[in-house]
Amino acid sequence: MANSYDVIVIGSGPGGYVTAIRSAQLGFKTAIVEREHLGGICLNWGCIPTKALLRTAEIKHFSEHAKDYGLKLNGSIEADIKDVVQRSRNVSARLNAGVGYLMKKNKIDVIWGEAKLTKAATDGGLGEIVVGKITKKIMQPQNPVPKGTLGEGTYQAKHIIVATGARPRTLPGIEPDGKLVWTYFEAMVPETMPKSIVVMGSGAIGIEFASFYRDMGAEVTVVEMMPQIMPVEDAEISAFARKQLEKKGIRILTEAKVSKIEKTSNSVTAHIDINGKTETITADRLISAVGVQGNIENIGLEALGVKTERGCVVIDEWGRTNVPGIYAIGDVAGAPMLAHKAEEEGVICVEHIAGLETAEPLDKKKIPGCTYCTPQVASVGLTEAKAKAAGYDIRVGHFSFSANGKAIAMGEDQGIVKTIFDKKTGQLLGAHMVGAEVTELIEGFVVAMNLETTEEELMHTVFPHPTLSEMMKESVLDAYGQVLNA
CATH class of the missing domain: 3.30.390.30 (FAD/NAD-linked reductase, C-terminal dimerisation domain)
Structure with missing residues (x-):
């Protein structure tokens, strides 16, 4: 059958597209399904464009301290936020095109649309997905679907790998609205530079945006529920980082919680519970960086009986779910939710499918974590x-x-x-x-x-x-x- 494959990967983020490439290298007829951008969140709205923004902030910081290096700059350093954002978007666009090239190079079919699992591969048969119209857009702006690619229809494969990634987690009463309360999507493409920001959450995403906006001149307050910022890090390292961030002017509140917010036409007031009292901070914008959750909804997992737990797909050491022929890798399969972990999981999964003796389970204790603040x-x-x-x-x-x-x-x-x-x-x-x-x-x-x-x-x-x-x-x-x- 023309629509029949050995392996179908749902999602083209770093985990998905790398898995598809390794699958093709191993001789499998492979397809990948994507509804928005090749490269997923990481290349388009996460890891890569944020590093482009942080690089701009770093250069601005060094320029403002040129005299420390024996240099004199005539005139002030001014940031044009539209140009800053456009550079970041251009970096993503270049890598997005690169993924498209890799798909062609490895003869991987790209299917555009929203995938839904409709049948598992039982008794040696083929699993099945139905790809329909794109009904929900997570990332903006939407890329046009390339001409000559596959789209809506029914597709079959012996092995279906779910790599649908994750999205920002939201808290009741503090839901992002795209204007005053931002997720990382909006924080990455501001139309104007806010003069003040409240960042809710001090994980990697929160701290990176706090660092960026502070270096760009905004007043920044970070609110963290735990006793230390970057809670997964060693306490000594976290404490040192906190001192350095505070030296650059970031205000950090730990063991604190944003209990509610109030909005005006162009500002947001955060009510913060701390030390048994409530403090209010009014800022131009609030960034919600309280974690991410797996994209497990509306893709047919429940109907096929695929086990999920705490918003993620449950897998074994090879990426297998409890349902034959269905696998999951990357953020949708749980912590740590990192692009490099997703890539390695995908390679391990497909090499195990191929029966390679060299395939070994991933040791999560040896996965590095990085935060690109200053x-x-x-x-x-x-x-x-x-x-x-x-x-x-x-x-x-x-x-x-x-x-x-x-x-x-x-x-x-x-x-x-x-x-x-x-x-x-x-x-x-x-x-x-x-x-x-x-x-x-x-x-x-x-x-x-x-x-x-x-x-x-x-x-x-x-x-x-x-x-x-x-x-x-x-x-x-x-x-x-x-x-x-x-």
Whole structure:
């Protein structure tokens, strides 16, 4: 049958399109279904365009501190928010086109529309989906559907992989309205620059937007329910990051909750419960960054009996659901909701389908997390608190950016590298960083953990000088009382 495939992937985000490519590489006839943008949230409205915005903010920040580098700039630095946003959108458009090229290169059929599972692959038969008209648009603006691609109809496959991603979670009474109360969609494309912002939530999304808008000149208040910002991070790293963010003028309220909001024509007042009292803050806009939830609704999961839990599809280590022939990967399959986790899950899923002996389940303890605020935060593995709670007797090493020649030369001498080892075996249990470019450095520790590298091997590794990476080795040395430059 013309509409019959070995593998159909629903959703073309990083997890979906990478899965489709690996599927095609393994010789499967493959199709991918998308209702809005190739590349999904990450390429179009998440990971990539936010980094373009943050790069602009970083350049603006350096320009305003040019005298610290012996430079004089004539005139003031002004940001044209329309041009700032357009640059971000152009970056996304370029990558979106790149995904389209990859689909053609790998001979993957792209089916445009909204997919619904209608039949599972039972008794060796084929599963089935029906692709209908696009009725709900999450991302704006809508890209035109390319000519010559597939659309509405019934499609069959032996293996159907759900990669529908996630969307912003909303709180009752504080629902985004697209004007005064924003999700990350609206925060990414402001028509004018707000003079003041309240950010509700201090995870990666909230803190990145807080950092961006503050560097662009807005007054920013962050409201977080937990005792620390970036709650998943090591407490010491979080506390250091908080001090640096507060130094740049961001007001941070922890153990606080936005209980209700009031709107005027062009401002929003947040009522914040903190320390048994209620404080009100009026700002131009409020960004709701209280997490995301999986896109599990209206795609036929319930009718086929696919098990879900807490808004996500339940899977095993190979991405299989409880229903034969139906799989799930990425955000829709649960935490951590990260693009690189989705990609790896998808590759593992389809390689297991192909029967590759090299396929191995994903070890979620070795998935790095990155927050691209200023200063950056990056981590992998167990925090100090979690390592202790797990019963490990640990060694902890630290090294400060203020003792690193490259960091000082860069004018970026505020930061920490922290490493955690099992005292008994020398196993690297976790690595946590805050400071310039740590999102680029963290992968060194991820590789070390995957190779089961011990402290002795890390201490005998030669790191280039002068680099920020030297701090990684120094942190290891510090854990064992051998630090050289501090």
